[in-house]
Structure formats: structure tokens, C-alpha cells
Amino acid sequence: MPERSGKQSEKQSGKQSEKQSEQRRLAVLKTYKLYVGGAFPRSESGRVYEVTDASGRWLANAPLASRKDARNAVVAARKAFPRWSGATAYNRGQVLYRVAEMLEGRREQFRAEVADAEGLSAPKARAAVDAAIDRWVWYAGWTDKVAQVAGAANPVAGPYFNLSTPEPTGVVVVFAPQESSLLGLVSVLAPVLATGCTAVVVAAERAPLPALSLAEVLATSDVPGGVVNVLSGRVAELGPPLAAHGDVDALDLTGAGPEATALEAEAAGTLKRVRRPRPDEDWTADPGTGRLLWPLETKTVWHPMGV
Amino acid sequence: MSTFEYAPAPESRAVVDIAPSHGLFIGGEFRPAADGKVFKTVSPASEEVLSEVAWAGEADVDAAVAAARAAFPAWSALPGAERGKYLFRIARLLQEHSRELAVLETLDNGKPIRESRDVDLPLVAAHFFYYAGWADKLRYAGFGDAPRPLGVAAQVIPWNFPLLMLAWKIAPALATGNTVVLKPAETTPLTALRFAEICVQAGLPAGVVNIVTGDGATGAALVGHEGVDKVAFTGSTEVGRAIARTVAGTRKKLTLELGGKAANIVFDDAPLDQAVEGVVNGIFFNQGHVCCAGSRLLVQESVADELLDALKRRMATLRVGDPLDKNTDVGAINSAAQLARIEELTAAGEAEGAERWSPPCELPSTGYWFAPTLFTGVTQAHRVAREEIFGPVLSVLTFRTPDEAVAKANNTPYGLSAGIWTEKGSRILWMANRLRAGVIWSNTFNKFDPTSPFGGYRESGYGREGGRHGLEAYLDA
Amino acid sequence: MLSRPPSPSPAAAPGLADVTASDAALRRFLHGLPGVDAVGLDARAATLRTRSIKTTSKAFAIDLAIRMIDLTTLEGADTPGKVRSLCAKGAAPDPTDRDTPAVAAICVYPDLVTTAVQALRGTGIKVASVATAFPAGRAARDVKLADTRQAVADGADEIDMVIDRGAFLSGRYLAVFEEIAAVREACGGAHLKVILENGELATYDAIRRASWLAMLAGADFIKTSTGKVGVNATPPNTLLMLEAVRDFRAATGRQVGVKAAGGIRTTKDALAYLVLVNETAGPDWLSPDWFRLGASSLLNDLLMQRQKLRTGSYSGPDYVTVD
Structure with a gap:
């Protein structure tokens, strides 16, 4: 018994000194950066903007990305497309599952960031982060099944083998939901990746920090550089050049807000595939397959059967 | 050395x-x-x-x-x-x-x-x-x-x-x-x-x-x-x-x-070197202990000699021995009982008049072993053409036309798998349509994937x- | 212009002289060769890559690989000094161990053949010269032949020529055949290695056809690549060429060598190529007379591995010479 209490007091005094040093110690603040082509650059414009929590308290500065950053992000996404779309579906599934594993290890960080970003209570922030992790798992399981659900062997009337298979459309620009900084973002991004598309994400304008931190998770999760590129900044500034860009194949306008209609019209110039924003999307609900199917093209192969 | x-x-x-x-x-x-x-x-x-x-x-x-x-x-x-x-x-x-x-x-x-x-x-x-x-x-x-x-x-x-x-x-x-x-x-x-x-x-x-x-x-x-x-x-x-x-x-x-008694069908326009690999993989993979093994080689007569020469040459490079050796291609037969069954059926093959061939190959003295074996001159009536041997034993038969290949391939109560080797895509699909088997491999064999249904x-x-x-x-x- | 009917070269391909009698016959023959299934070929090469070469067999293979090296310098910046230094390295690769075998040949540009010949006198090491407007081969035939003759006159033992890939890809097989045959003639007693440039032929079917075309025209060796394009020697394309020389000998009785060049940098790579030779063409090709590795940086890695086997400790780049 005496021995035990001795240990306890030792432990207590250790805690006290820890606390004291914590009081003396000045926290190291994080410099948030963009994520483009697997690297973490500042905005080429050299600009930042202030990010605050729901009560207006300053949290950090975020890079204010420019149209040139957007251009660089599209170049990176295009460059990454052949390898990512050419990887086996099994491999993509492993990579997405790895994202879930890595995110699981950083739950505390994201709980805090999401709580600050969205003004959520601790339990609600916890639920949002856990759901975001499980969403990666959901889509990890889809990579090698989407073709089995969306493809078909077609019984054409003739001596032909006829097979329809889905293929990823290419580079997708994702305007992340404004109100759900992590769960909403994962819900729109993960399905795009699962299909084999590469993405340029415009993070939630007022709450970009969880997205910029998610980039750090992606960078250490076997996701090849350039497959996901994350920009923070103004939809009004980044949207038009991305919507008009000739090397972008699709736009997810979920978080584009009042700009959505103009961007959709801009996208018509190159006939981009567009997913319109839907009012009041519930990110906690069963995601279904809709977000998985929209960035796909169906390719049908005919081949004669004859000796 | x-x-x-x-x-x-x-x-x-x-x-x-x-x-x-x-x-x-x-x-x-x-x-x-x-x-x-x-x-x-x-x-x-x-x-x-x-x-x-x-x-x-x-x-x-x-x-x-x-x-x-x-x-x-x-x-x-x-x-x-x-x-x-x-x-x-x-x-x-x-x-x-x-x-x-x-x-x-x-x-x-x-x-x-x-x-x-x-x-x-x-x-x-x-x-x-x-x-x-x-x-x-x-x-x-x-x-x-x-x-x-x-x-x-x-x-x-x-x-x-x-x-x-x-x-x-x-x-x-x-x-x-x-x-x-x-x-x-x-x-x-x-x-x-x-x-x-x-x-x-x-x-x-x-x-x-x-x-x-x-x-x-x-x-x-x-x-x-x-x-x-x-x-x-x-x-x-x-x-x-x-x-x-x-x-x-x-x-x-x-x-x-x-069980199965799969036919591996090689046409004269096949990619021959890969066909040889496929035939070898089809029957010697896992010592032939494979229900979907390509245990019957059906080869078009016009290319039979060439293919058999190449097959024998390739079989001579198979490395039989210690399964834990990273260079071993063919390991041990799983049990004494299985070895006895393989020996019984191969003896029957010889007794029924098929010609037996194995490459020179030194087998370990302890354990259960059987050298990679080929039977030529096999007909549909031979036991080695009808019964599942479940060992490293290949029976070679020939055919002249696609119809004959289909007829011979289907002439078994089994129907687990089949292989087709030809560079002509439409023939692959024509054959695949007619073969009664649950898995058809064309220009490959013994391929498995979790996403791909398997069964007979x-x-x-x-x-x-x-x-x-x-x-x-x-x-x- | 009427092309001169090619002289059937019975010495090059006994029994197959008639297949080069006309453009049409040559096309029929080359397109009648069995196709290559790319997935199957790649898979076979990958399987052979898993062979594990240890202890005594590793020591044997490392020395054999050194003896098979065409130690190469093909840079615009090459000088006589650089070539002399390379020759010294080739003759005595490891100054700390004089038992280390010498390489097979030193491979240089034509204008440096004289330097190499002088530097290698008495060593038994061959001088190989690239020729025929290497690496692109985009020059008039006369220029290519003059290039070849000069190199031979200067003392080159071996000529590494490039085929006209443009002519091959546009289906003018007889033109390619004739050019190889003409270079063969210009070589006189020198050995001819015919570079197919697999990376530009792009398909395995084309590589098999080009291999046969070169052998029919009299190649002593067929060689994968110049080392100057994106894709050079790979295990599958080398395996395919080894099948071609194996089948060519079976058809004609004449044995042709294979040289894998470009991108082979490590001992592990080199050993993997020897496994391909051993299990595809067979032991008859396991000698510097029939298989070569065109490389520059490979030699030092082989030497470091050799030192490791000798001493039991891993070596480092400062324990081999930089030439």
C-alpha cells in the first residue's frame, strides 16, 4: 500500500508540473495552406483571409486562392487522372479505406476543428466526424461494385456480345457544401474519387479549415498527389474560371450558393456535366448511389460472335 | 559452378x-x-x-x-x-x-x-x-x-x-x-x-x-x-x-x-507462347489440385505437333520440390491417399493405351510426390479423359473444327470451366456461347477475383x- | 525507283530464303508468326522476376553478368579521355579484387572507336560501335553505310545498328530487310547487332516481327533499344526476343544472340534478365557470346554486390571507382 500511494503522488506531481509548463508554453499556431499536386503551397497571389468561428473569434488565416491557383489545381488533377482512373478498383478501395484509417487516428483534431467551424456542441461535432470516417468506408466498398450495379450485359437482337460499363468522366470540380465543413465535404468528394475521377475542391468559404486539414490526411493516405486538390477562397472568384475551363469535365455545384446558376450556364460552353445544388441536403442520411453515378460515363462495347 | x-x-x-x-x-x-x-x-x-x-x-x-x-x-x-x-x-x-x-x-x-x-x-x-x-x-x-x-x-x-x-x-x-x-x-x-x-x-x-x-x-x-x-x-x-x-x-x-474436367482449347491462330504458359498454369498450378484445372488439352490438329514440342520444352523447366523454396513451381501432393488415386488413374491411362510422358525430374525421397505428366494419344473413351484426376496430369486430345472442339469439350458430366486460345475475338465469343461451363477463360486460365462469380x-x-x-x-x- | 530484288541470304536463314523473295512474301511470313498476348507475356515475365537467386548461384550470376556487359558511353560530351577511362574500368572493374572478370565490350560512338581500340589492345575486350546514324537512324542509306564502314575500318569488332522504324511501322518490311542486309555486308567480319528500338515499335507483335526480320537479314544479335527513348529493355520485351531467337534456331539451325540495353541498373535487374535467358532461350545462350547487357551504371552495382558476397558487409559507392 505505501508503495502504491507513493507512485500515485509521484504521478500527481508529474501532472502538476505538466500543467505548469503548459501554462508557460506558448502554442504553435498552424499555417493553413492549399493542397495542389500533392504539395502544400501558399496561394500564388500571396493573399490570405481571416477565418473565424461562429462567434466571430479569429481561428486562423486561410489562403485566398486565385484563378492561377485554380488553373494549377486543374493541371494537377488532369495529370493525376490516368493513374488514378487506371488503378484497379480494388486498389482505389484500399486507398479510400486507408483514408478512413488515418482520419480515425486524428478524430480529436477534427472534432475540435469541426466544432469551431460550425459552432457545434462537442457531441454533435463527434457525430459529424465519426460519420465522415464511416462515409469513406462506405465509398471504399463501392469502388469495385459500382460497375456491377451500373453496368449491364445487354441482350441485343443479333449475334453480338454487348456490354455497358461505367467509366469516370475525368476532372471534377467540387464546390464543397458551405454548412457542413467535413461531413458534407467528404460526402461529395469521396464518391468522385471512388469512381476514379480526380478532383479540385473549393472548400467551404467561411469554414475551410477542416478541408485544409483533410488534405493533410489525404497526403498521408496513399492517395496519389494531384488526385485531390483543395483550394480555399471565394466561390465568386474561383468559380468562373473553373466553370469555363476547357480541361474540367464536370462540376458539382453543391456549395456554389448564389453563383450556381451562372456557373452552370458558364459550364454549358464546354458541355460539362453539372450536378446542381439541392436544397437542404441531409448529410447524415443514407447517401445512396446518386453521388456515385453522376460523374460516370457509360461505355458500350459491341463485338460479333462467330466462328 | x-x-x-x-x-x-x-x-x-x-x-x-x-x-x-x-x-x-x-x-x-x-x-x-x-x-x-x-x-x-x-x-x-x-x-x-x-x-x-x-x-x-x-x-x-x-x-x-x-x-x-x-x-x-x-x-x-x-x-x-x-x-x-x-x-x-x-x-x-x-x-x-x-x-x-x-x-x-x-x-x-x-x-x-x-x-x-x-x-x-x-x-x-x-x-x-x-x-x-x-x-x-x-x-x-x-x-x-x-x-x-x-x-x-x-x-x-x-x-x-x-x-x-x-x-x-x-x-x-x-x-x-x-x-x-x-x-x-x-x-x-x-x-x-x-x-x-x-x-x-x-x-x-x-x-x-x-x-x-x-x-x-x-x-x-x-x-x-x-x-x-x-x-x-x-x-x-x-x-x-x-x-x-x-x-x-x-x-x-x-x-x-x-469437380471438373475442363477443356483447354487451343486453336492454330493462338498466341502460342502464352497458350503454352496457360496450359501449364492450367494443369500444374497447385499440383493440379484444382477443381477447375485444365486437365484436358484440346489442340487443333494443324498446330498439335508444334504446341506439344513447346509444351514438353516448357514442362522440362518446371521446378518440382521443396514447397518452401521460393523457386519451386510444383510442390507436394497433398496426401498419400491422393497420391494413390493419381497413380491408379495414370496407370489406367497407360493400360488403356495412351502414351505417358514426364520430363526428367528428381523427386524428393520423403513426402508425397508426382512428376508433371502428359498423356498423348488420348481418346474421349479413356478414363484419363473422363475422370477427374486432381493431380499434375494432362490429357491431350486433338480436334479439327470449332464444332468438334465444342462437342468434345462438352462431352462430360462436369461443367466447371473451359479455356479458349485464339487471337480471333469473334470465335472466342462464339465458343464461349456454346461451352457448357460456369467460367470461360479466353487467352488466360485459372484467374480468380473476388468480384467475379465462380461455379459450375x-x-x-x-x-x-x-x-x-x-x-x-x-x-x- | 525499282528496288533491287533482295539477295536471299541462305547463310542468314537456311531454309527460309523464300520468305524474303518479295515484299508480299515477307509481309505474309511476318504476319503469320504467332501473335503475342500482352497480358500473358507480362505475367510470365513477372513470374520469372520472383525467382530468388542466392549464395553460390548469385556469385556465379554476378560474374556472368559482368562478363556480359557492353560497358557503354553514348553521350554528346564523350571525349577520348572519358573513353580511355571507361576502357580501363572495363578491363579491371574492381581494383581491390583482380579476380573480377572483365566486361565483354566497350560500346562507343564511331568517332571514338580508334581511341577504344588503342586502349583495349591486348585485353581481349571487344570494341562495339553504334552506327547507322544512331540513335534515330534518320539519314540516307549511303551515310549509314559509310558510318558503318568507317567504324569497322577503325577497328570496331561489333556494330550496333538501328533499324528504320519509320519504314517498319509503315509496313515497308523489305526496305528494312535490305538495309539490314546492306549493313551486314558493310560490316565484313564485324559482328552485327540490330537495334529494334522496342519502345518505338510499341506492340509486342511488332517486336516479334522485327526480331524475325532482323534475323532473316543476317543479324548476329538482336538488341532491344538504344537507351535513348522512354521505354528501353523491359523483362517482357526481352523475354519475347529470347523466344524469337529460340524459335529461329529451331527453324533454321542458326543461333542469334540477344542484347538487352537501357534501364538495367541494379544487380537484381541483371539477375532477373539472366533468369529470363536461362528459362526461355536456355543455357546455350548463357554466355557473353549470346547474351549481352548494354549498361553504364549497372557495373558498379554488380561490383558492390560482389564485394558484399566476398566480405559479408554491404559496400558503398565510394568503394567502387567512378569512371
């Missing part, structure tokens, strides 16, 4: 630690058989006793089924996403333990480490990964909006791919919400028991997976047990027939994956394993 002979390159045995005795895995715990009976499992390459394993009798089977039954309500009620996460965990643990399991598989089974390491184990983990993803997506699989599991699945698997057959059975069963009692083959129980430990490490609820080791009697007790709702069997056609009789008139849903026509069994189709066997659909 004046010639390029490969020095021995044995994979280290140090990664495995085989306990001297193994219990049954029932209700999340290992326990001896109720009557204390045990049997020995040996390494077929050396006849070394690897371990003693509990011999499950009826009481043990009863306990295992009861444990699976007890676990079923909670397991099947778990949200699909949570069930899936257990399976993802198992997939990851299998990946982490893959070298250990490969060595253990090779020791217990006799297959070359190159195959257990590069084929079996990657497929095992991939199978769990694939079905993990289905657990929360069953309503998209085409079996209704809310397909229900069946209950307790009794699963009996063979010795040729012990852990892979376990994965094919357990992964879809668990993903769909069933609980299982699995009986591994008598000669290869060790990796299944190691898998049980992985289930524990993964935190899988007790009773969801139960492993009972034993012989045919154990298997019969399991499939005949009143408490099982589903029977899945992979093995011989003869035992499959007996099981089908046993379950007749019961509620038990049955899937069978049985006719006496090769019914039901499919793998892919979306593989879910049906475990759903009330």
Missing part, C-alpha cells in the same frame, strides 16, 4: 509458430473435442507431424451450431456498415499476417510458397475486403430492398486452397448477416485455426465464426444437423451428391462447388461464389 543452377532459397519458417495441439473454435473460444479425440496433421512434403488437432464429434458439432445460433440474432441485427467494418478489420489483419499464413499454408498443404504468397493470400484478403463493402449495400445487389440472411451456415471446404476456400465461404456469409460453422479439410486444418485467432483479434462477436476440425464424419454431422439453415460445400462430386440427398426435403439452402454447370455443382452473384447463396432470395 559452371551452369546457372539456382541455389536453395527457402522461405523462413521462423514466421510461424505452430502449437503442438489445437482445439476447436466454438463460441469464441478454443476447446478440446468433447470426447478428447485428436488427429495429426502432417506436412505432405516431409511427412513431418505439424500438430495435433481436435477431432470434432457430434457433440462438438452440436455445440458449434448452438453457438452460431446464439450469435445470429445480434449479428444479423447489426447495421450493415458495422458488420462491414468487422470484415474490413479481418481483411487488414489477413494482409498483416499474410506471410505467416502463406508459410503455414505451404507447410500444411504442400503447395509452393510462391503460390501461397502470390496467389492464395492476396486473394483471401481481397475476398474479405470485397464482401466487407457489400455488407451495407445489400439492397443494391438485386435481391430485393431488404434481403434477409438465412441463419446458421454449415460450410465444408477442401484441402486444395484451405484458406482461400474459407474466405470464399465465410466472407459472403458474414457480410449478409449469417453466422457460420466451418469445417476445414482433415489434412489442412491449420490456417483455418489461425484464422480463428484473427477473428478474436478483430473483436468479432463470439459464435459468429466457429471452426470444427475433423474428417468426413464431422462434415456429415455438420451438414446433416437440424440447426443449420444453409449448407455450402466445396469438394468432390461424389460427396456433393451425398449432401444433396441429405438435405433433400429440408429448409436448408444448398450450394455446391464440385451440371455435376460441377450449383450456386456461384464471388461477385454480386455470390451474395445470393446466403440471402433469403
